[in-house]
Amino acid sequence: MRIASLFVAALLIAGIGAALLMLFTQAGGADIAGLLRSVYLRRVLEFTLLQAGLSTAISIALGVPVARAFAAESTFPGRRLLLGLMSLPIVLPSLVAVFGIVAIYGQNGVLASLLRGLGVAARPDIYGLGGVVLAHVFFNLPLAVRLLLPGWQSIPLETWRLAAQLGMSGWARFRLIEAPMLRRYLPQAAAAIFLLCVGSFAIVLALGGGPGAATFEVAVFEAIRFEFDPPRAALLALCGLALNLACLALAQQAVGEAALGTGWRGGAQVWSAGWSRGRVVNGVFLLAAAVFVLAPVLATVTDGIAGLIRAHLNWAALARAAGISLALAVPAAFAALALALPLVLAEAAARAPDPRRAGWLRIVSALPIAVSPMALGLGWFLILRLAVEGLPRAVIGVILLNTLMAVPFVAAILRPAVERAHHRHERLCRALGIAGWRRWRLIDWPVLRPGIGMAAALAAAMALGDLVGIGLFGDARLRNLTLLLYDQLGAYRMEGAAATALLLLLLVFVTYQGIERMVGGRAAA
Amino acid sequence: MILRRWALLAAVIATSAAAPASADKPTLTIYTYSSFVSEWGPGPALQPLFEAQCGCSINWVSLEDGAALLSRLKLEGVQTEADIVLGLDTNLTAETAATGLIAPHEADLSALTLPIAWDDANFVPYDYGYFAVVYDSQILPNPPQSLAELTAPGDGPKIILMDPRTSTPGLGLLLWVKQVAGDGAAEAWTNLAKKTLTVTKGWSEAYGLFLKGEAPMVLSYTTSPAYHVMMESTDRYKAAEFAEGNYLQVEVAARLKTSDQPELAKLFLAFLTSRAAQEKLPTTNWMYPVIDLGDALPQAFRDLKVPAKALLMPSDQVAANRSAWIEEWLNSAGQ
Numbered sequence: 001m002r003i004a005s006l007f008v009a010a011l012l013i014a015g016i017g018a019a020l021l022m023l024f025t026q027a028g029g030a031d032i033a034g035l036l037r038s039v040y041l042r043r044v045l046e047f048t049l050l051q052a053g054l055s056t057a058i059s060i061a062l063g064v065p066v067a068r069a070f071a072a073e074s075t076f077p078g079r080r081l082l083l084g085l086m087s088l089p090i091v092l093p094s095l096v097a098v099f100g101i102v103a104i105y106g107q108n109g110v111l112a113s114l115l116r117g118l119g120v121a122a123r124p125d126i127y128g129l130g131g132v133v134l135a136h137v138f139f140n141l142p143l144a145v146r147l148l149l150p151g152w153q154s155i156p157l158e159t160w161r162l163a164a165q166l167g168m169s170g171w172a173r174f175r176l177i178e179a180p181m182l183r184r185y186l187p188q189a190a191a192a193i194f195l196l197c198v199g200s201f202a203i204v205l206a207l208g209g210g211p212g213a214a215t216f217e218v219a220v221f222e223a224i225r226f227e228f229d230p231p232r233a234a235l236l237a238l239c240g241l242a243l244n245l246a247c248l249a250l251a252q253q254a255v256g257e258a259a260l261g262t263g264w265r266g267g268a269q270v271w272s273a274g275w276s277r278g279r280v281v282n283g284v285f286l287l288a289a290a291v292f293v294l295a296p297v298l299a300t301v302t303d304g305i306a307g308l309i310r311a312h313l314n315w316a317a318l319a320r321a322a323g324i325s326l327a328l329a330v331p332a333a334f335a336a337l338a339l340a341l342p343l344v345l346a347e348a349a350a351r352a353p354d355p356r357r358a359g360w361l362r363i364v365s366a367l368p369i370a371v372s373p374m375a376l377g378l379g380w381f382l383i384l385r386l387a388v389e390g391l392p393r394a395v396i397g398v399i400l401l402n403t404l405m406a407v408p409f410v411a412a413i414l415r416p417a418v419e420r421a422h423h424r425h426e427r428l429c430r431a432l433g434i435a436g437w438r439r440w441r442l443i444d445w446p447v448l449r450p451g452i453g454m455a456a457a458l459a460a461a462m463a464l465g466d467l468v469g470i471g472l473f474g475d476a477r478l479r480n481l482t483l484l485l486y487d488q489l490g491a492y493r494m495e496g497a498a499a500t501a502l503l504l505l506l507l508v509f510v511t512y513q514g515i516e517r518m519v520g521g522r523a524a525a
Numbered sequence: 526m527i528l529r530r531w532a533l534l535a536a537v538i539a540t541s542a543a544a545p546a547s548a549d550k551p552t553l554t555i556y557t558y559s560s561f562v563s564e565w566g567p568g569p570a571l572q573p574l575f576e577a578q579c580g581c582s583i584n585w586v587s588l589e590d591g592a593a594l595l596s597r598l599k600l601e602g603v604q605t606e607a608d609i610v611l612g613l614d615t616n617l618t619a620e621t622a623a624t625g626l627i628a629p630h631e632a633d634l635s636a637l638t639l640p641i642a643w644d645d646a647n648f649v650p651y652d653y654g655y656f657a658v659v660y661d662s663q664i665l666p667n668p669p670q671s672l673a674e675l676t677a678p679g680d681g682p683k684i685i686l687m688d689p690r691t692s693t694p695g696l697g698l699l700l701w702v703k704q705v706a707g708d709g710a711a712e713a714w715t716n717l718a719k720k721t722l723t724v725t726k727g728w729s730e731a732y733g734l735f736l737k738g739e740a741p742m743v744l745s746y747t748t749s750p751a752y753h754v755m756m757e758s759t760d761r762y763k764a765a766e767f768a769e770g771n772y773l774q775v776e777v778a779a780r781l782k783t784s785d786q787p788e789l790a791k792l793f794l795a796f797l798t799s800r801a802a803q804e805k806l807p808t809t810n811w812m813y814p815v816i817d818l819g820d821a822l823p824q825a826f827r828d829l830k831v832p833a834k835a836l837l838m839p840s841d842q843v844a845a846n847r848s849a850w851i852e853e854w855l856n857s858a859g860q
Contacts, residue, residue, distance in 0.1 A: 026600070040855050099733065107683075107722070108738030127723045205688060205726045206734075210718055211859035222690040227848070228596045317564055382600070389606065471593075476562045476585030487563035489729035492752045492811070494736050 005346030008339050009364045015404060016371050019379025023234035026382070041219065045243075048215045051129060051204070052197035055136035060190050062137070063144025064182070066289040069282035070145060071152030082286075084513060086293050089142050091458065091508050093465035093482050094202045095489075096501045100296030101126075101135055101207070103303065110299070131207030136200065140193045142293055146458075147192065150416035151185035152178070170278060184255060185416070188362075191251035192412055195244050195369045216240040220372045230378065237375035244370035245363070252359050297505070304502020311495035317484065318500065322507055325480040328395070329463035332402035333410075333515070336459045337452065339403065340365060340410035345444075347415070348422035365411035368404045377401050377472040394478050398469035406459035413458055417451030453520015461512040465504070481507065551581045553789045556594055556605075558612040559587045567809040574805075575796050581789055590727070591693050591776075595621050602626070603783050608790045611651070611778035611797075616696055616847075618648050618777060619840035628782040632794045636816045640773060640835040648777035651797045652812035655771035655832050656697040657747040657764040658684065665741035671768040672705050675720070676713035683722040684742040685731045689851055692727045693774070694744050700843060701772035703850055704836050710850070714857040721858070747771060747832060751825040752811050770834025776812065 070083065089097060104110050105126050112123050126134055155177060163173050201217040208214065216236060223233035347361040368376070380400060384393050425443050429435065434443060467482045479487070481504045488497035562568030562585045572583050586606070588594055591613050598605060598621065605626065613621055621627060627647045637643050639653060658675065660668040665682055669675040675684070687695030706713040722740040725731040735743035747764040754760055778797055780790035796802055803814040804821050814822065 040852070040859070043859070095730065098730065099737070102734060102737060102739060106734075106737065106739050131723075202726050202730070205691070205724065206730050207723060209723045210721055211688065211724060211855050214859075218688075218690070225592050225596050226690050226851075228599045230600075314564055385601070385604075471559075471589045474559070474586055474588045474593075476568075476587045479563075479587075483559065484563075486729060487560055487565070489733050490560040490727075491563060491565035492732070492749075492756070493565060494733060497733070 002346055002349075004342040005361060008342045009361060012339065012364055012367055012404070012407065015380075016367055016376065018383060019376045020234045020237060020371070022379040022382045023230040023237075023375060026230035043212065044214050044216060044219060047129075047213055048198055048243075051132045051136070051213070051215075052194050054129075055133050055140060055197045056190050056194045058133065058137050059140040059144045059193050060186065062141050062285075062289065063148055063189070064186075065281075065285045066141070067145045067148035068152060068178070069285045070149055073279070073282050073286065082290060083145075084509070085297070086142050086290065087146060087458075087512070088297055088505070088509065089139050089293055090146065091461035091465060091512070092139070092297075093467065093485070093504065094200075094206075095467075095482075095486065096300060096465075096504065097135065097138065097296065098203060098206045099303075099498075099501070100300040101131075101138060103299035104295045105131075105134060110295070127207055127209035128213065129208075131209070132200075132204050132213060135203045135207055136197050138293065138296060139203075140196060141289065143193060143196075144189055145289075147189035147412055148182075148185055151181045154416060154420055155181060187251040187254040188412065188415075191248050192366065192369070192408065194247050195366070195408075198240065198244060198247075199369065199372065216243075217372055217374060220374045224374055224378055230382075233372075233375050233378065237372040240372055241370050248363050248366055248370065252363065300498075300501055300505060303498040304505070307495040307497070307499035308502065311493065311499050313496060313499055318481070318503060321479055321481045321484040322503065324478060325464050325466075325482070325504075325507065326511065328398050328466065328469075328478075328480060329402065329460045329511070330515075332399045332406060332463040333456050333460035335399065335403040336406035336410045337456050340407050340414060340455070341452070343407075344411050344414045344418045345422075348418045349426075351419070351422075362411075362415075366408045369408045373401070373405060373468050374472075376404065377468055381472055391475055391477060394473040394475035397473035398466065398478070401469040401472070402463040402466050406462055409462065410455040410459050413455040414448070414451050417448055421447040450520045453516045453518070456519050457512045457514075457516035460515050461508045464508050464511060551786055551789060552584050553579070553581050553608050553786055553793060554584045554586060554606050555609040555611055555793075556586045556588065556597065556607040557610075558590045558594065561612055561810070562587050565809065567806055570805040570809055571796075571802055574801055575793060578796065579789055579792055581786075591617055592691075598626055598781075599624055605781060605783060607781050608784040608786050609778055609780055609793055613648070613777050613779070614693055615773070615775045615777065615837060615840055616693070616700065616843045617840070618645065619844040621779070622647050623844070626781050626783065627779045628784070628787070628790075630779065630794050631791055632798065634798065636798065638817045639775065639815055641775075641837055645777075648779045649794045649797055650775045650777050650815045651802075652806045652810055652815060653773060653775040654746040654748050654812040655773055655835065656694055656701060657745060657749070657771055657832075658742050658767070659735070659745040659749045659762055659764050660742045661735070661738070661761060662763050663761055664738075668742065668763075668765040670766070672701065672713075673769070675767075676702065676706065676717045678716045679719075681720045682742060683740040684717075684720055684744065685722050685735050685740045686717075686724045686744050687728055687731050688724050688726060689854060692725075694728050694746075695724075696847075697772050697774055698744050699850055699854055700838050701836060704772070704838055705769045711853050711857040714854055718858040724858075746774075746811070747829060748807075748811050748813065748826065751807070751823070751829060754825040754828070755808065755823060764830070766830055766832070768833065770836050771832035773835045773837045775815075775837075776810075 102109060105124050106112065107123060115122060159177055163177060198215060199217055200215055204213055204215050205218065216239065220233050220236045223229050223236055343361050343365045347358045350358040350361065380397060384397050388396060421444055429439050429443060465482055466480065467486065470478065470480055470483050481500060485497050485500040485504060488500055560566050568585060576582055588597055594610055594612055595617050598610060629646045630649045632649055634643060634649065637650065639650060643650060658668065686698065689695040689699040702713050703710045728745065731743055732745060734740070750760065750762050750764055753762045778794060780787065780794060784790050798815060800816065803816050804818060806812060806814050807823055807826055813826065
């Protein structure tokens with residue numbers, strides 16, 4: 001595992017480094033000094049930090065109680081479906097999300113007409129910092145829940161029983177049991193969300209209200225597209241990378257080394273039966289989060305149904321686009337799994353003997369979201385151009401890019417399960433001399449299977465919404481569902497686009513559930 | 526290994542789904558923007574017409590937009606596989622010609638009826654339109670009458686704009702304001718920023734938000750209302766008539782020096798301005814044809830008000846000043 005993980009780490013670093021190096025080799029008069037002095041760039045940096053900081057803080061502040069409620073209320077009917085639906089925003093293409101959010105919170109949205117109905121003169125005005133943060137919380141609250149929920153599930157049943165026997169108050173339980181667990185899980189979840197908000201692009205432009213609201217990625221885009229200055233783009237990407245690495249390192253510092261419980265199973269218990277104040281609070285948080293996250297999704301669905309009824313759809317084209325989406329996303333998901341799994345396994349093994357090594361492996365697994373996707377994509381376009389051409393190049397390029405982009409998410413989902421399994425079985429396996437393939441087949445795979453299923457499902461669902469890769473490696477024959485949606489919008493076909501958005505949503509949901517169950521087995525939740 | 530096998534499989538699926546290209550026919554590779562070859566765009570309508578005429582097959586390579594085409598050409602240089610590049614506009618022609626990759630078109634353009642004289646030896650225009658403020662007449666019965674009014678100080682109805690760094694209409698408005706307001710452009714942008722709902726990455730998001738009723742005005746084309754009249758039978762959406770005139774966008778195609786199919790490429794450029802091809806463009810690209818179609822031009826287009834004046838800056842002037850003007854926009858609209 002050690003060798004495999006070193007190999008994968010080298011591959012990831014080389015994959016990102018080669019792309020940026022390739023950009024630097026291109027002609028372009030990067031005025032580096034001028035770039036660093038630019039007033040506009042400083043403003044972009046300020047706005048990026050502000051919006052990403054706020055978005056992360058709010059996503060986490062809401063994510064903690066919601067994840068806690070999901071952990072505590074582990075048996076209510078529809079819990080699994082609710083959790084699945086609430087994960088949708090993580091993988092929603094940004095364009096679909098923007099229209100969903102606007103349908104609820106926009107100038108002409110549901111909220112505005114509610115206010116009008118109540119006779120309130122005020123109208124919601126989301127355009128600006130507020131809209132950007134709103135959209136980012138919409139995307140990242142579900143991610144926070146997904147990343148924090150395993151934390152509660154890692155607390156063994158015995159711990160809760162003991163706490164009850166000792167008659168601990170809610171506050172004492174939080175301070176003694178949950179807070180140490182959060183110190184372990186929270187910094188990484190926050191770092192992942194922060195990185196995503198820093199790299200956000202189309203959403204920031206659509207809801208930002210003006211050029212003052214922009215992220216580094218806009219500057220990278222400009223350098224590539226309008227200035228045609230790849231070295232400048234690479235330099236900007238490096239600036240972004242430095243910022244993100246600093247953030248990852250900070251998170252690394254903040255991670256607490258709370259002891260993992262060794263109990264048999266965690267999570268699957270109702271903490272207290274009957275009604276209590278705590279349970280009411282849980283219910284309120286679950287309901288509020290569900291309404292906040294699901295309202296824009298529901299708007300997408302209702303618009304989509306209206307579109308399905310009214311628009312003339314070319315079902316053959318839709319089916320082909322869906323097929324292409326799947327054919328590109330599924331291999332990317334499994335490739336990402338193949339890259340992330342050795343990294344996470346090695347990280348878990350290195351945790352106790354060599355925490356520094358574990359830390360490095362963790363940062364490497366997060367690298368792809370720390371780099372500008374535009375710069376990464378363009379670099380890889382240039383590299384692949386040397387070897388392949390035509391359709392195969394487009395296919396390999398899109399899959400490669402989506403694979404790289406999915407690795408951090410796959411790693412983040414796998415990590416808690418892998419750490420727990422390692423902690424629980426390592427000594428036993430050593431004592432019994434179970435190692436290698438036999439250990440994987442008999443011990444690790446059965447325990448990790450649900451987590452692996454969830455990670456692969458998430459990666460596939462994310463890749464289904466790809467637009468960056470398809471846009472960069474453009475081949476007229478390679479039109480996925482997201483591009484079809486964009487084409488419809490570009491051809492005034494709003495109703496058709498709404499219908500396609502609904503179909504994309506369904507495809508994402510079905511693919512997610514399908515892979516999670518097929519790979520993860522029955523126990524997946 | 527798995528990855529490569531899947532790539533092959535996906536490639537096979539995609540190619541078998543695409544039109545079968547026979548091996549002995551020559552292939553003409555055309556770089557264009559994505560919406561040109563979408564189901565609703567001109568590509569699928571033009572392809573059979575041209576392929577019947579040339580005994581060849583067209584291989585479309587689709588990129589995001591006009592600016593992406595130019596940057597792809599710069600990236601690939603002499604190694605480009607393109608025979609034709611289609612979908613640049615007049616704001617990009619000088620920079621494209623400066624790459625040294627473009628060959629003279631050698632087409633007969635005497636039938637052109639563009640609002641401006643066309644003497645470019647490299648680029649063949651295939652459609653054109655005027656940028657315009659399109660408004661929802663049900664919400665806004667009295668739209669601004671001029672660019673000066675739109676960019677005057679004070680409050681006013683909101684408009685959705687596009688970023689000039691990421692979108693061609695966005696760049697069009699930047700040049701429009703510069704040409705009309707001159708040294709007052711910075712002030713005009715500061716004023717306009719107060720009436721701007723948001724500035725999106727591309728036209729699609731902006732127009733989508735507009736149709737959702739997020740703002741009563743959007744930056745688009747004078748020809749946009751023709752779509753709503755023809756396809757949705759509504760005259761609710763109209764283009765505001767501005768006293769100063771409207772900025773022109775002429776979309777062009779060109780052939781590449783490095784092409785191994787120069788004759789086919791010339792044939793295609795001539796085909797683009799033929800009557801057969803031009804008749805397809807108004808209702809697929811929702812732009813004006815570049816030759817006089819007479820009665821073949823749909824009624825909805827003939828009913829459109831033609832702007833008082835067509836504004837257009839020389840392409841080399843755009844190339845020389847674009848960065849500075851974008852900087853000016855950032856500093857005045859981005860506060």
